[in-house]
Amino acid sequence: MRFQHFSFHAMGGPCSLQLFAPDDAQLRRAAAAAQAEVLRIEAKYSRYREDSVVSRINASAGNAQGTEVDPETAALLDYAAAAHEQSDGLFDATSGVLRRAWDFKARRLPQQSQLDALLPLVGWDKLRWERPRLVLPLPGMELDFGGFGKEYAADRAAAALAASGVHHALVELGGDIRVLGPQPDGAPWRVGIRHPRAPDLPVAGVELRGGAIASSGDYERYFELAGRRYSHILDPRSGWPIQGLASVSVLAEQCLVAGTATTIAMLKGEQGRAWLEELGLPWMTVDAGGMVEGSIAIAAADPA
Secondary structure (H helix, E strand, O other): OEEEEEEEEEOOEEEEEEEEEOOHHHHHHHHHHHHHHHHHHHHHHOOOOOOOHHHHHHHOOOOOOOEEOOHHHHHHHHHHHHHHHHOOOOOOOOHHHHHHOOEOOOOEOOOHHHHHHHHHHOOHHHOEEEOOEEEOOOOOOOOOHHHOHHHHHHHHHHHHHHHOOOOEEEEEEOOEEEEEOOOOOOOOEEEEEEEOOEEEEEEEEEEEOOEEEEEEEOOOOEEEEOOEEEEOOEOOOOOOEOOOEEEEEEEEOOHHHHHHHHHHHHHHHHHHHHHHHHHOOOEEEEEOOOOEEEOHHHOOOOOO
């Protein structure tokens, strides 16, 4: 059994594939198929590309006829709708418009008037979604799949590897991980969870023989001003960054589910732990003071 580690850049960050296969030719074919799937999803749903599905949807905002979408996009819209409902409106794929007011590179706070002008454009309940047609009724409304696109791509990359005959692999896209079976000798894949205040140090480790782990935190994109940290995770109700938890990690069968759960828990702040406990998936949180809680470090780590 041959092993190889492939690295590439996609979804705004470093990505890697670790896989085993009987020979080098199959390793290369499988890795190429998985990478192509990640790049396909990035191109299809990137808000930065004028020819993407998301850009086409956003260009239709204010048009009462809306736009028709393909089955894959429809499935993702259904998922976004379910996540919005199950999070009591906190997970909202229309909240990307708030980034117009935030400049994390400039380390500058927006004026409240800027947020007040954008908040009327936020709200999943404002759009009309009836397969296969989606209507964004207000000019300026946007959809943004950034809240789950990377995790979806990780699952799709793992599916591409499986279709190529690979049974032992680890996919990592910007820190979110999907595992395809254990290593050939049955050993688990060992994954470290980064500390939100010391990125080079793991705060915990977990062993995976299948499934996925995703993390979200206030360390991904942020600035500090007057002793307060302002992260890119914005509350769709106020337009301001969340406060409370520094990071959340969740284990699930699919990376898409794990990633959505981490984001919702971050948005729920101090109520995030109780929500995760009710959800029933292994989890771990780190608060702003460094306190670690949860079951993830001692979980069975075989959710698949």
